[in-house]
Amino acid sequence: MKKHLVTIFIGAAILFSACHSLRKAPTDTKPSTKATATRITGKKWQLVELGGQPVAATINGKMPFIQLSDEDGRYSATAGCNGLGGSFTLKRNRVKFTLGMSTMMFCDNMEIETEFKNVLEQADNYTVNGDTLSLNKARMAPLARFQVIEENETTLLNGNWELDYISGSRIAFDGLFPDQKPSITFNLPETKATGNGSCNNFNITFAIDGNNIKFNDPAATRMACPGDGEATFFNILKKVTKYDVHDNTLNLIMDDIAIMRFQKK
Template structure:
């Protein structure tokens, strides 16, 4: 059987051999060689700054956020503010000075329709953003308040734990776009605490290593088994492109149960949801 990829680390080879043995015998999989622990969470910015921080709302207007909905805010060091209103994705810009904040641009969002209660909450959240005049931030919590000092929305810091199992929902096709996965296939990726990564592209088993430093990530090189699958149609092309997309990832971000990988040039490499 031939391996695809350059197995530079002994731990990668050990993981792949374990996968092959598990698929061809009734015995348990081989135990991979240990690898050094890796950091799996991106830290927030220093207390007092919103730059490069990510948050999930816990309270809006003094009431808990609706159960089952996820309202997020990601503050970029470049003055960008983006996230989810609970139904739609939104984007705007902001400025801060000491503890004051101003949302400078109109809040632009997608136009999806959701449950009426979620839509009402989202509209209230967008209004809150426009009304925010000050902020108070710690390592764990962010509060936006109005001009009178009344709290408008309270956020909890959003964990950036990449460890776990993720289901791929989209990947860069190597041409010009991120495309959805082939219907009838379920490509998955699992990041382990020991720095190994495994999964499937929809046909073959994948194995490799990864490293995290802040929100920077390096995946691979990835190796795979060399099975050939005729169904579902397009799964082999998907698998090849997915391996390239994952190996091209330079940064990552997590919002709720959604994970995004981006290349060094900022182009989206892959999108995933927590499995």
């Protein structure tokens, strides 16, 4: 009888120990939403694959990319033609993109841009493997793959840029600036730029934080200038909220729309 009681006691002790261990085992080893979001935001990702097919390093002279900002929950992108943008939400490895307004230029290889926009509409989750980001739908094969780009945007902004596109005017670009195109020169870390508005020389101060930029009122010489080109240039410049540099092209952006475009000289 004694032996039987000892056996029961030992068995109960083993069972209690096993249950206690199960209660202590972690039930969720996934990283927090914030930690997961940090892995893909604040970086520039080059598009390298769409639908399992490789994507050229440049399309129409531009690198296709996407960049997500965790400060305002918005993204900017291009597939080699129009500037794309909108908002996004992250929750663990879940992602949802909402397309905003974009520029409406027509370019060669528009099929890449069309497919890229479809990816943004369909993607509902992402995975990161080293320097590779995949956008996926459910558990199907990746819709698109990206490689992280390590670059200093501030350094890329430096230099002399000449305007070749501006929005907000019913007058054609060549009609606004028949003699001389506006230009602007940056020399960061100095936060004062100089340039020419197509007639008068100017200098202008600005605040910059990552890809966010805000220009103050310019100080310009006071020569009398024909037409409305220079006034239009200065007015649009004050509406800029962001910038993007790729190769020899600088886009100045309001919300998600490129409202000025410059080429490096």
